[in-house]
Amino acid sequence: MTIYVNRTLNMKQVKAIGFDMDHTLVRYKKKAFEQLTYDEMKKKLVKVHGYPAAVSKLEFDPEKTIRGLVIDKDNGNLIKISLHSRIKQAYHGLKELDYKEQMRLYKGHYVDLNDARYATIDTTFSVPYAVLYAQLVDLKDKNPQDNYPDYRKLEKQLLDALDMSHRDGSLKNEVRKDVSKFIVQDAETVEVLERLKKYEKKLWVITNSDYDYTKLLLDYTMTPFLKEHKHWSELFDIVVTSAMKPRFFTDNLKFLEIDPKTGLMKNTEGPFQHGLFQGGCATALEKDNGIAGEDILYLGDHIFGDILTLKKACNWRTALVVEELEEEVDNYKKASQFLTKIDDLMAKKTQVEIELDELYAKEFELKKKVDKKQVQEQFNLIKDIDLKLSKAIKEQQKLFNPYWGEVMRAGQEASRFAGQIEKYACIYMSKISDFKDYSPRTYFRPKKRTLPHEMD
Numbered sequence: 001m002t003i004y005v006n007r008t009l010n011m012k013q014v015k016a017i018g019f020d021m022d023h024t025l026v027r028y029k030k031k032a033f034e035q036l037t038y039d040e041m042k043k044k045l046v047k048v049h050g051y052p053a054a055v056s057k058l059e060f061d062p063e064k065t066i067r068g069l070v071i072d073k074d075n076g077n078l079i080k081i082s083l084h085s086r087i088k089q090a091y092h093g094l095k096e097l098d099y100k101e102q103m104r105l106y107k108g109h110y111v112d113l114n115d116a117r118y119a120t121i122d123t124t125f126s127v128p129y130a131v132l133y134a135q136l137v138d139l140k141d142k143n144p145q146d147n148y149p150d151y152r153k154l155e156k157q158l159l160d161a162l163d164m165s166h167r168d169g170s171l172k173n174e175v176r177k178d179v180s181k182f183i184v185q186d187a188e189t190v191e192v193l194e195r196l197k198k199y200e201k202k203l204w205v206i207t208n209s210d211y212d213y214t215k216l217l218l219d220y221t222m223t224p225f226l227k228e229h230k231h232w233s234e235l236f237d238i239v240v241t242s243a244m245k246p247r248f249f250t251d252n253l254k255f256l257e258i259d260p261k262t263g264l265m266k267n268t269e270g271p272f273q274h275g276l277f278q279g280g281c282a283t284a285l286e287k288d289n290g291i292a293g294e295d296i297l298y299l300g301d302h303i304f305g306d307i308l309t310l311k312k313a314c315n316w317r318t319a320l321v322v323e324e325l326e327e328e329v330d331n332y333k334k335a336s337q338f339l340t341k342i343d344d345l346m347a348k349k350t351q352v353e354i355e356l357d358e359l360y361a362k363e364f365e366l367k368k369k370v371d372k373k374q375v376q377e378q379f380n381l382i383k384d385i386d387l388k389l390s391k392a393i394k395e396q397q398k399l400f401n402p403y404w405g406e407v408m409r410a411g412q413e414a415s416r417f418a419g420q421i422e423k424y425a426c427i428y429m430s431k432i433s434d435f436k437d438y439s440p441r442t443y444f445r446p447k448k449r450t451l452p453h454e455m456d
C-alpha cells in the first residue's frame, strides 16, 4: 500500500522514530475488539447505571457509524460534517434526518465543535460507543415508559461505561485470555522495523498501556518474527509504558526504570538512551539523545492523543496510521465507473442550465416574452438528470458505508476526519508495514495540488 504525503518529509534526516503501540505498532482484529468493547459497555450500563434489560439484548452493527462523525448530545443525533464544519448528513438515533429537519435543528448548517454539546468520534474505541449511543437514543424514543435518561445524560453514562472498561482492565483482561482472538500478528511490520534499525534509526515505543500489557503484546507480535535480534528489547532503544500522552509531550514528568525480569520499578535520573521505563517526558528523551524537533518522526493512530499535542508542543514530524484507509482506497477504485458517470451527468446539467439562462436572457435583455414551453422542456431535462445523478451517487455510496458513505469525504468536500489528517499528519498510511515498499532514506514529497484558478 501507498504512503500518502501532506508535507515534505526527508527520512534521511529522521534519526529517531517513535511509535504508539495500540492500533499503531500493534494492530487489533477490529471486529472482535469492537464487539468486546460494545459488550463491556452494555454490561456496565445495566450493572452500574441500572439500565433496563433491553439494553443487554442490543446487537452490535458496526456499520451504523464511521470515524469522524460528531455526536450532538442535546438532540441524540449523529452528524457527518465537512472540514469546514458544514453538516452533510444527520441521523437521530437510527433514523436519518431529511434536509428539512436538518434545517430546523441546525440553522445555517454549521456546527461549532467548541460547543460542549458536541463530541467527536475519533478513536477506534469510539466506533462501538457511537453505535451504542444511536441505539440507546432509538430505544429511549420507542420506550418512553422505561424512563431512560435524557440524550445528554445517555452520552455521559455511556462514556463513563467506556472509560470504566478501560480503567478496570476488563478489556485488557479479555485480550490477555486469548491474544490471538484480538491481536494481529504481522511479520512484515517486524521486517520493516529491522530494516529501519539497519539504517541506524533509533526506535522508540511510547505507549499509554502499562508494562504488563505492553510486554504481552510485544512478546506476541514482535519477538517470534525477529531475524536479526533475539528479543524486542534489542529492537527498540527505548520503551516508555504508561506514558500519559498527551502530557508526555508537554509536561516534565519523571521516569521510572522497569526491571524487565521482575517488572519492579525504581527511580532513575537517566540518561534515557536505552531501556524500559514508565512515565517520563519528551524533553528528557530529546536532551539525552541529542536530537530534537524535526529529527524525530512519531507514528500514532489518534489525532488528539498522539499527534495534535506533539505537533504543537515538540515540533516532531508526524505520521498517522488510519486503518480504514486500505478499504477506502479499494472502494474508490471500484467507484471510478460511477464517478465518471456522475461527472458526465454534471456536465450535461451545466449545459442545460446555460441554455436555460440564454432563454431568459431574451426576456431580460431584449424584452421578448420567454417561450414557456421551451423553458418547461429544459426544466424537465434538469429533473431527469437530477434523478439519474442521485441514482448514480447512491450506487457509488453503496460501495462505502451503506449509511454514511465515505470516511474521508463529505459530498464534494473533504470530511472533518480527512481535514484533521491533512492538518496534523505529515504522512499517513493504513499500517506500519506499508513502509516496506519504501527505502528508509525516502524523500516523501506531496503531489502538487491544483487550485480552482489553475484548473481552467
Ligand SMILES: [Mg+2]
Pocket: 020, 021, 022, 023, 024, 300, 301, 302
Ligand atoms: Mg493507539
